[in-house]
Amino acid sequence: MRCERLRDRIGMLVDGELPSGERDAVSAHAADCPECGRYRDDLLRVRRHLIQARQVAPARLAQRLSSRLAVEAVRPAFGEEVLPTRAGLPRSAPMVARRLAPYARYAAVILVACALSVAGTSWWAQRTDTQGRVSRDLLSAHVRALIQDSPVQVASLDTHTVKPWFAGRLDYSPAVKDLAAEGFQLVGGRLDYIDGRRVAALVYRRRLHQISVFIWPTGNGPTASYSARVDGYSVLGWSKANMTYWAVSDVGEGDLRELEALL
Amino acid sequence: MQGIQDFERLLLMHTDAAYNLAYWLVHNPDDAQDIVQDAFLRAFRAQHSVIADDIKPWLLTIVRNVAYRWLSVQKRTANVISFEGALSARDDESGRALQVPSEAPSPEDLLMSHADQTLVRNALAELPPAVREVIVLRELEDMSYREIAEITNVPIGTVMSRLARAREQLRARLLAKETRNAL
Numbered sequence: 001m002r003c004e005r006l007r008d009r010i011g012m013l014v015d016g017e018l019p020s021g022e023r024d025a026v027s028a029h030a031a032d033c034p035e036c037g038r039y040r041d042d043l044l045r046v047r048r049h050l051i052q053a054r055q056v057a058p059a060r061l062a063q064r065l066s067s068r069l070a071v072e073a074v075r076p077a078f079g080e081e082v083l084p085t086r087a088g089l090p091r092s093a094p095m096v097a098r099r100l101a102p103y104a105r106y107a108a109v110i111l112v113a114c115a116l117s118v119a120g121t122s123w124w125a126q127r128t129d130t131q132g133r134v135s136r137d138l139l140s141a142h143v144r145a146l147i148q149d150s151p152v153q154v155a156s157l158d159t160h161t162v163k164p165w166f167a168g169r170l171d172y173s174p175a176v177k178d179l180a181a182e183g184f185q186l187v188g189g190r191l192d193y194i195d196g197r198r199v200a201a202l203v204y205r206r207r208l209h210q211i212s213v214f215i216w217p218t219g220n221g222p223t224a225s226y227s228a229r230v231d232g233y234s235v236l237g238w239s240k241a242n243m244t245y246w247a248v249s250d251v252g253e254g255d256l257r258e259l260e261a262l263l
Numbered sequence: 264m265q266g267i268q269d270f271e272r273l274l275l276m277h278t279d280a281a282y283n284l285a286y287w288l289v290h291n292p293d294d295a296q297d298i299v300q301d302a303f304l305r306a307f308r309a310q311h312s313v314i315a316d317d318i319k320p321w322l323l324t325i326v327r328n329v330a331y332r333w334l335s336v337q338k339r340t341a342n343v344i345s346f347e348g349a350l351s352a353r354d355d356e357s358g359r360a361l362q363v364p365s366e367a368p369s370p371e372d373l374l375m376s377h378a379d380q381t382l383v384r385n386a387l388a389e390l391p392p393a394v395r396e397v398i399v400l401r402e403l404e405d406m407s408y409r410e411i412a413e414i415t416n417v418p419i420g421t422v423m424s425r426l427a428r429a430r431e432q433l434r435a436r437l438l439a440k441e442t443r444n445a446l
Contacts, residue, residue: 011427015401017408042434049437050402053383057282061296065278065303069271072307 003036010036014043073231130195134246135228135235137194141201142212142233142248145190151203151210152188162189166200174200174215175243179262184211194246204259211249211259218244225260227253236260270310274303277319280404281326287399288330290388298333302326320410327396327414386436390429397422398429 009026012018018026030036145151154165156178163176169191178186187203192214199216218239225238236256237246245263247256281302285295302325306318313321387395396415400406408426412419 008423008427011423011430015408015426042438043430046430046433046437047402049379049383050387050398050433052380053287053387054279054403055283055286055292055295057278057299058292058296061282061299062275062278064296065300066271066275068300069274069303069307072304073268073271 003033003039006036007039010040011043014040014047131226131228131237134195134237135230138212138214138235138246138248139230139233141192141194141214142210145192145201145203145212146210151190151212153190155188156186162186162202165189166191170198170200172200172217172243174202175241175263176202177263179204179259182258182262183207184259184262206249206251206255206259209249209251209255211247211251211256213259213263214246214248216244218242227256229253270307273318274306274322277322280319281322283403284323284326284396284399285330287387287395287403288327288392289334294333298326298330301333302329305329319404320406320414323400323404323406324414383437386433389436390432394425394429394432397425398433401426 006026006029009018009022010030013023013026013030030040154162156162163173166174166176166189176186176189180186184204184206187205187210189203190201192199192201194214194216197216199214202213202215204211204213225236227234227236229235233248233250234253234256235246235248236253237244238260239245240263245260247259249256278299281299282295285298285302286292289295289298302322306322306325309325315321387399390398393415397411400411400414401408406414408419408422411422415422417425
């Protein structure tokens with residue numbers, strides 16, 4: 001009868017969940033008592049059986065996951081997910097709440113302070129968020145172009161093949177310059193889709209690196225120049241003659257600055 | 264944006280664990296894969312909310328949530344209850360009916376034989392889902408009581424009683440058969 005009550009303990013022993021104070025006593029008992037010893041062995045045998053039922057993920061799942069996650073990594077950030085946090089609320093919440101009641105007033109003050117600071121931060125974040133989102137879009141477009149066979153829809157023979165190509169495809173005319181003499185060879189142009197609008201994208205080659213330059217009329221772009229490094233790529237934005245320019249590449253920011261001065 | 268690849272690698276380390284849990288919740292290899300993919304994407308997007316160093320319990324919580332949502336959306340709750348039916352039907356389809364060895368096998372054979380595997384899988388499948396997930400997390404994923412309590416969102420006491428229940432049932436099913444075969 002005593003043994004029946006010990007079964008929970010033997011389960012915990014087998015699971016390594018018994019407090020150290022009890023461990024020796026319970027294992028000593030299992031060694032002495034045939035019934036409890038058998039029960040312990042049974043649990044271990046069940047465990048050996050169960051391990052065979054473990055399912056191993058098919059190899060193609062791992063491939064699918066890593067390629068899916070790679071796409072996700074260059075995607076613009078998603079909305080917040082409602083997810084479990086590691087630290088759950090204690091089950092005895094009402095009791096805890098009663099004990100904490102005296103602190104409620106302080107908590108309220110802190111909460112209001114937090115709310116104000118959150119509001120302030122989010123107002124600020126929203127401003128920077130737009131640029132963050134745009135740089136994500138730009139980077140995705142640039143990387144996508146690298147992945148494809150050809151990064152351009154119209155190849156450059158000279159600037160006069162690229163600029164007319166945009167006419168009729170866009171409601172504005174981007175400045176297209178051939179900068180081969182300065183070390184930026186014009187590869188061509190394509191249409192892209194950034195921050196919810198069609199934009200002109202020019203592709204330049206600098207040594208072995210490819211540079212995408214996105215151009216659209218100013219309105220939602222930076223008036224002051226903006227630079228960032230995202231996932232190892234340089235992103236540089238500026239405005240000139242009522243046009244917003246964004247350059248994305250794996251070259252250093254210095255090269256992009258040089259291009260900025262030329263365009 | 265540094266550390267994206269680190270986090271990706273961290274996630275991929277637990278692919279088997281995630282797949283195993285999803286499989287035992289929905290009992291279908293294709294659906295389990297979809298669930299794992301969905302869960303990994305959610306985990307990836309929410310990587311900033313991870314507090315602990317060991318992400319496995321956190322990831323399995325997400326897998327479990329996605330699996331349960333999937334089950335309720337698919338309205339296949341009936342299938343889950345008649346889990347055993349789905350299992351034997353699958354075995355019939357692939358022509359792998361439960362085979363009982365004609366000669367008395369050695370203990371090693373007993374552990375490794377296909378019949379034995381089928382037996383274990385059937386025994387697991389027969390457990391009620393709430394009990395099954397606890398034993399799967401404990402015995403197949405080596406989660407602690409506290410971690411299982413967090414993942415399944417029940418008190419530790421409930422984890423322990425479900426574990427005891429699962430073991431009682433599995434002991435009767437698996438070990439009774441083992442001794443019968445050995446005789």
